[in-house]
Amino acid sequence: MGKILMKGNEAIGEAAIRAGCLNYFAYPITPQSEVAEYLSRRMPEVGGVFLQAESEIAVANMLFGAAGCGARVFTTSSSPGISLMSEAISYISSAQCPVVFVNIVRGGPGLGGILPSQADYFQATKGGGHGDYRLLVMAPASVQEAVEMVMMAFPLAEKYRNPVMILGDGLIGQMMEPVEFPEHLRSEPSNKDDWATNGMDTRKSNKPNLVKSLFLNAELLEEHNILLKAKYDRMKQEEVRYESYNTDTDYQALIVSFGTMSRVCRTVIDNLKAQGFETAMIRPQTLFPFPQEPIKQAALKESCKVVFSIELNMGQMVEDVERSVQGKRPVHWYGKAGGDVPTPEEVIDVIKSFF
Amino acid sequence: MAKTFKKPQALSDQPTHYCPGCTHGIIHRLVAEVIDELGIRGRTVGIAPVGCAVLAYNYFTFDFQEAAHGRAPAMATGIKRVRPDLIVFTYQGDGDLASIGMGEIIHAANRGEKFTTIFVNNTVYGMTGGQMAPTTLQGQRTTTSPAGRNVEEVGMPVKMAELLSALETPAYITRQTVLKPKYVVRAKKAIKKAFQYQMEGRCFSLVELVSTCPTNWGLTPVEAIKWAEDNMLPYFKLGEYKTPDTVEED
Numbered sequence A: 001m002g003k004i005l006m007k008g009n010e011a012i013g014e015a016a017i018r019a020g021c022l023n024y025f026a027y028p029i030t031p032q033s034e035v036a037e038y039l040s041r042r043m044p045e046v047g048g049v050f051l052q053a054e055s056e057i058a059v060a061n062m063l064f065g066a067a068g069c070g071a072r073v074f075t076t077s078s079s080p081g082i083s084l085m086s087e088a089i090s091y092i093s094s095a096q097c098p099v100v101f102v103n104i105v106r107g108g109p110g111l112g113g114i115l116p117s118q119a120d121y122f123q124a125t126k127g128g129g130h131g132d133y134r135l136l137v138m139a140p141a142s143v144q145e146a147v148e149m150v151m152m153a154f155p156l157a158e159k160y161r162n163p164v165m166i167l168g169d170g171l172i173g174q175m176m177e178p179v180e181f182p183e184h185l186r187s188e189p190s191n192k193d194d195w196a197t198n199g200m201d202t203r204k205s206n207k208p209n210l211v212k213s214l215f216l217n218a219e220l221l222e223e224h225n226i227l228l229k230a231k232y233d234r235m236k237q238e239e240v241r242y243e244s245y246n247t248d249t250d251y252q253a254l255i256v257s258f259g260t261m262s263r264v265c266r267t268v269i270d271n272l273k274a275q276g277f278e279t280a281m282i283r284p285q286t287l288f289p290f291p292q293e294p295i296k297q298a299a300l301k302e303s304c305k306v307v308f309s310i311e312l313n314m315g316q317m318v319e320d321v322e323r324s325v326q327g328k329r330p331v332h333w334y335g336k337a338g339g340d341v342p343t344p345e346e347v348i349d350v351i352k353s354f355f
Numbered sequence B: 001m002a003k004t005f006k007k008p009q010a011l012s013d014q015p016t017h018y019c020p021g022c023t024h025g026i027i028h029r030l031v032a033e034v035i036d037e038l039g040i041r042g043r044t045v046g047i048a049p050v051g052c053a054v055l056a057y058n059y060f061t062f063d064f065q066e067a068a069h070g071r072a073p074a075m076a077t078g079i080k081r082v083r084p085d086l087i088v089f090t091y092q093g094d095g096d097l098a099s100i101g102m103g104e105i106i107h108a109a110n111r112g113e114k115f116t117t118i119f120v121n122n123t124v125y126g127m128t129g130g131q132m133a134p135t136t137l138q139g140q141r142t143t144t145s146p147a148g149r150n151v152e153e154v155g156m157p158v159k160m161a162e163l164l165s166a167l168e169t170p171a172y173i174t175r176q177t178v179l180k181p182k183y184v185v186r187a188k189k190a191i192k193k194a195f196q197y198q199m200e201g202r203c204f205s206l207v208e209l210v211s212t213c214p215t216n217w218g219l220t221p222v223e224a225i226k227w228a229e230d231n232m233l234p235y236f237k238l239g240e241y242k243t244p245d246t247v248e249e250d
Helices: A008-018 A033-045 A057-067 A079-094 A121-125 A145-162 A169-176 A218-238 A257-272 A292-299 A317-325 A345-353 B022-037 B051-057 B073-080 B094-100 B102-111 B160-165 B182-200 B221-235
Strands: A004-007 A023-026 A049-052 A074-076 A101-104 A136-138 A163-168 A178-180 A240-245 A253-256 A278-286 A286-288 A308-312 A331-335 B042-048 B063-066 B089-095 B116-121 B172-177 B205-210 B239-242
Touching: A004 A008, A008 A074, A008 A101, A008 A145, A008 A163, A008 A169, A008 A178, A008 A240, A008 A253, A023 A033, A023 A057, A023 B073, A033 A049, A049 B073, A057 A074, A057 A079, A057 B063, A057 B073, A057 B102, A074 A079, A074 A145, A079 A101, A079 A121, A079 A218, A079 A317, A101 A145, A101 A169, A101 A308, A121 A163, A121 A286, A136 A317, A145 A163, A163 A169, A163 A257, A169 A257, A218 A317, A218 B182, A240 A292, A253 A257, A257 A308, A278 A292, A292 A317, A308 A317, A317 A331, A317 B094, A345 B172, B022 B051, B022 B116, B022 B182, B042 B073, B051 B063, B051 B089, B063 B073, B073 B089, B073 B116, B089 B102, B089 B172, B089 B182, B094 B116, B094 B160, B102 B160, B116 B182, B160 B172, B160 B205, B160 B239, B172 B182, B172 B221, B182 B205, B205 B221
Parallel strands: A023 A049, A023 A074, A074 A101, A101 A163, A136 A163, A253 A278, A253 A308, A308 A331, B042 B063, B042 B089, B089 B116, B116 B205, B172 B205
Antiparallel strands: A004 A178, A136 A286, A240 A278, B172 B239
16 A cells, blocks of 8 residues: 555544554544544444544543453544543553543643644643553654554553553644555454453353452552552653654754654754754654653763753643753753744754853 | 252352442342343443442452443443443442433433443432432431532432433333332342343333432431332332333334
């Protein structure tokens, strides 16, 4: 299958089907409603389940039920919708069910706006809902990468029995780009007989399975949280993904940027190079686990004087960048949170003001 | 000598945490008997609510999921949509179903989701200590309505069976009780019908059960049954509110 031109939101829907996820529950919200529109046509074609629920709260609990009985499921939403889902995301994390959430982030807080934003960085990486849990969070910078990440998300969710979130933005969702899909559907979901409520007859067992998150006994809850933490620690060991750009030069400044904003930062680096000024970028592809060590190593390069965290928000990832750099270099934030994506010239002016 | 009365296979040996005189035990047993009789234990998934029955999964011997407060109908929807061959039921109290979960139950019922809801109505939030529920009767004292439910402020108690039977789609809506042996027999018939309708692929069914909460009502078990008969049954009238025959079919 060759490349086809496709809108980000539709490509995300198709990618899930190609990943073998034939169950989709959703509620409309801009700027991602095209996923639901696309899948309302496409799911019946592949014998899948499409259901438009009464609210995002219901969506997330439908996912919880469906994943709990062993099905591969996903949803797409945008910021205010993800806030409503966060209650269930906490439960799903505790009950260790694999679910994929796609958040095509819009500006906030409150109703905010519908233009590109990365203001849900904290919500995605630091919790969002209550309790000690983490999501594995991936941030695509192109429609093709969104497709690849959606396809990776399902096996990762199943490997860790943990929700995975794809953090995109309005630009990724609305933009058309050439994409390529793998030819065949992925195989059936992995065997979940050990824990899923798929019916005792289905797994030829006489032992009931239980999907739950209540642990009234202090020792058992402690044990459960230690088990969850071990999974998050393992993600930190095995799932850090990032891309380096122009890091083999004697760069004077290091940029950390993800998603749509990182595309602008590439142009910044190219334009500054043309002017004889070297800068480089680490682009986190996973926001949790965060590429802490690669950022630290890149910041510690002798030529590097300063580190910038450039984001479509009022300064969220910068806290993780500071944590990574550990005070060895000055770290500065630059960003916008209204929906305008900073131009390369604006970013260049900011960087140059430090030299 | 042959045993003539024994514990259903669908019930575990674990003693329940329910208070003396609480009707959850009877209702659990009826559900378990029905599941045994229909031979569906191996393909049944129960959904436990938040409330006194949150630990229901300790007492049944088949697959269970535990829902967030009020969300059991959405969870059941998710399961039933992806695995229509499973038999799914939610087990919910009145705080869970008629207050925080009102949206989920109405929409699941209206979509005609093919699962069954066992709705235990005892007019209070039992697990949290007897606070006022949407079903608390007019003038009834609870820990958050110490002077009695004031309908001027909070409206009249919600009648779920009537409310849901106003929808076109649901297949079977009934209100029963387990306050006396004769009622228990009828309640079991209703629960069995609800599961049978689900097995036949008919849409949503709900069995509301008028129940007691002696602990939070501050009554003995015997007094609680009398109180429920005198006060609840005149307001929450027993009966079949909707049967598949009343649903128009093409």
